[in-house]
Amino acid sequence: MGRYTFTLPDIGEGIAEAEIVAWHVKVGDTIKEDDRVADMMTDKATVEMESPVSGTVIEVAGEAGDVIAIGSPLVVIEVEGAGNDTASPGAAPAPKAAPVEQRIAAENPDASDVDRVEAAVSNGPPRPAEKPAPVAKAEPQAAEPQREHARVLASPAVRQRARDLGIDLADVRPAEDGRVRHGDLDAFLSYNAGGGFAVSGRKAVDEQVRVIGLRRRIAENMAASKRNIPHFAYVEEFDVTALEETRAQLNAGRGDRPKLTMLPFLIAAICKLVPKYPMLNAHYDDEAGVVTRYGAVHLGIAAQTPAGLMVPVIRNAQDHNLWQLAAEITRLANAARDGSAKSAELSGSTLTVTSLGPMGGVATTPVINRPEVAIIGPNRIVERPMFVRDASGTERVEKCKLMNISMSCDHRVVDGWDAASFAQDLKKLIEAPALILAG
Structure with a gap:
């Protein structure tokens, strides 16, 4: 058995580093060649990193939100054979990254929501300031179950906020025309936090969300x-x-x-x-x-x-x-x-x-x-x-x-x-x- 170190390749946008947005593997996973291992965000886009080899993941570089430099180890994989040690004659070259679509949950807004996509100001991509994270062994983490909520009238932004807050939109009573808006979510949170009757039976809890x-x-x-x-x-x-x-x-x-x-x-x-x-x-x-x-x-x-x-x-x-x-x-x-x-x-x-x-x-x-x-x-x-x-x-x-x-x-x-x-x-x-x- 050998070790194959998959380093973050030059994505071709003139960037020196990229941020880990999401992992699709963890230590102990068995993967195949071309399996997706991580999504990386540069200053311009999110790119998908695919494994160049088959094997077992034995190390990953940091956590979601960490920034690593081009050429730094991203994943270490145990493989059949000698791997890609410098002394190994048949070392496989690092692959080029391929841009991919950001995977966002599908929404079904009505036609009026297309006009409402005209939205608040955003700014261009900033420059990450973190130092490259060292390669470290990561503990397997259990996937967080996702709860499906009833399909109700709401904009994509309201649906996403409700998901982030763990609120089932079916539990929220809209103030007007049957459409759930941000104000309805605010009222729902305020009422539950103030000791009011929670339709869903859940109580408001503090939450820390890492900004990545x-x-x-x-x-x-x-x-x-x-x-x-x-x-x-x-x-x-x-x-x-x-x-x-x-x-x-x-x-x-x-x-x-x-x-x-x-x-x-x-x-x-x-x-x-x-x-x-x-x-x-x-x-x-x-x-x-x-x-x-x-x-x-x-x-x-x-x-x-x-x-x-x-x-x-x-x-x-x-x-x-x-x-x-x-x-x-x-x-x-x-x-x-x-x-x-x-x-x-x-x-x-x-x-x-x-x-x-x-x-x-x-x-x-x-x-x-x-x-x-x-x-x-x-x-x-x-x-x-x-x-x-x-x-x-x-x-x-x-x-x-x-x-x-x-x-x-x-x-x-x-x-x-x-x-x-x-x-x-x-x-x-x-x-x-x-x-x-x-x-």
Whole structure:
């Protein structure tokens, strides 16, 4: 018998280390060639590591959340023959890693949930700072049983949160329209923790959850963005009554084309204004002291997924019409949600739009997606009476649909005057949607 040390290969993305996201083997397991042993997360994607040999696992490198260097031992396998000792003439070469889809539990939301995938801000991948973990023997761990809950109306994010909390959605009583929302989960937790009757018979317990993988990258990049970028926010109110009427008319005759939400109109308007405000469509390299202003708009769409917040990117958004934008938003949101998004589709944005959809609130202060210098967030549409002046100068009260749009900008690159001027020009386009459609 011999020992085969499977080292973490060069994944080909110019990275020096990767994080262990999940183990698929443990010490004592018998595996075959090409069996999956671990999922590793780089700065750009999750990759699957497959065993190059058959044998018995005798050592693994650390635990989920540990970061190891390229070339460091990942798994040690007992094999028939001499293994891959340097003295062994027939040592097998380390395989190249192959990108794989992130495995996320399948959800069955209704059609309205596709629009609600327009979600909160996410930032690009941070740089892990941990030192490589030494190879150590690991004890076998029993797999945690997963409890199936009844299928009820809820968004993927609510389902994932319920799973994380160990809550059966069938036990939660929705506050309205039969759909379980985050507020319903909060009420359920508060009621049970306060001594109320727990329908499921479970009591609220404290839980420690290790922050690893995508969740850690989000946390680190958010902290780096707030620590390094002097944010300032600007909020303006928009009358979207005419835009909503235009959207309804276009959707009524859309045929087999995708449904238009607010986002395609907003993105098209932003792209029209970028040539006038190039300082917003830019990256700031604070180490080199260089601002790069981009001619093309690679528009990031912050999306909530069961795995966490991601930012899929619409390449050359300025070249897309409304229908093409709607199709690309849906495609990228679905790809991010089911884990099929490619690495290139999750990086390289030059400006980001973030939306919480119907939960958008009155105003937000989104965190900039570093190294970008601006992020734009539409908020919830509300109906309110407004004074409207007609062509003759007569004022009357009308019911209008109003929406705030929030911006966060990097004050090192974008002045307050620039942000305010951009917002006022954006307001003109949004409130007269024909100008968006005009060439």
